[in-house]
Amino acid sequence: MNKKNITQFLQSVVALPLFAIAMPMTGVVAMPATPPAIISENSNVIVTPLLTPEEETIRSEHAKAIDDFLTARKSPLAGYGRKFVDEAAINDIDWRLLVSISGRETTYGRNMCKNPLAPNNAFGWHSCKKGFKSIDESIEVISKKLGGNDSNLKHYKDDMTSEQILKKYNPDSIVLGYSKQVIRLMKLIDDSEAIS
Numbered sequence: 001m002n003k004k005n006i007t008q009f010l011q012s013v014v015a016l017p018l019f020a021i022a023m024p025m026t027g028v029v030a031m032p033a034t035p036p037a038i039i040s041e042n043s044n045v046i047v048t049p050l051l052t053p054e055e056e057t058i059r060s061e062h063a064k065a066i067d068d069f070l071t072a073r074k075s076p077l078a079g080y081g082r083k084f085v086d087e088a089a090i091n092d093i094d095w096r097l098l099v100s101i102s103g104r105e106t107t108y109g110r111n112m113c114k115n116p117l118a119p120n121n122a123f124g125w126h127s128c129k130k131g132f133k134s135i136d137e138s139i140e141v142i143s144k145k146l147g148g149n150d151s152n153l154k155h156y157k158d159d160m161t162s163e164q165i166l167k168k169y170n171p172d173s174i175v176l177g178y179s180k181q182v183i184r185l186m187k188l189i190d191d192s193e194a195i196s
Contacts, residue, residue: 059085060082062081062085062190063081066095067081069189070099070108073110074110075107077099077109077122083136083139084143087144088143090147091144091146091148094186094195097146097182097186098123098143099189100185100186100188101123101169103182103185104182104185105122106121108122109122109135113131114128115128115131117129117130117131118130118131119131120132120133120134122135123138125142146169155168162182162186163195166178166179166183167179
């Protein structure tokens, strides 16, 4: 290799990286920080769906509202705000619904079901006869059922309002005014949005 070829080679080694840095990367789209939703039929693994920056902001604000609300009430559920919000979004239920059910049923988990067969049940689910491996699992399972996404549970439909869900969860004929009591608690968490 002669001196001219060596010089050209060395210049290209230096120039190519500089050229690549200076050249705009047209058509290159940044990968999102959050992967798309994946729900496996063989497991209960759910990956957080893609969120726009606006959706992420709203979910974060809702999670903070829940956590602040539960912390003020000395609830063992404080810190699960984001879990409540994400599962509500995945199952298309109001983000305040399950938290408020826990308020009505177990004083936000402070009086969790005492039945040893019903651990981690802060929602009075199945009259405190059914438990869960963790609080996370209880939020996932109950949100899925209330959202009408469990084919084994036919009386919850995917297009029900919060009031309709509550009237199935604990009929007003059994506990007079149950749905109104829970809706009142939903408004305590945040009254700036209509109850869906």
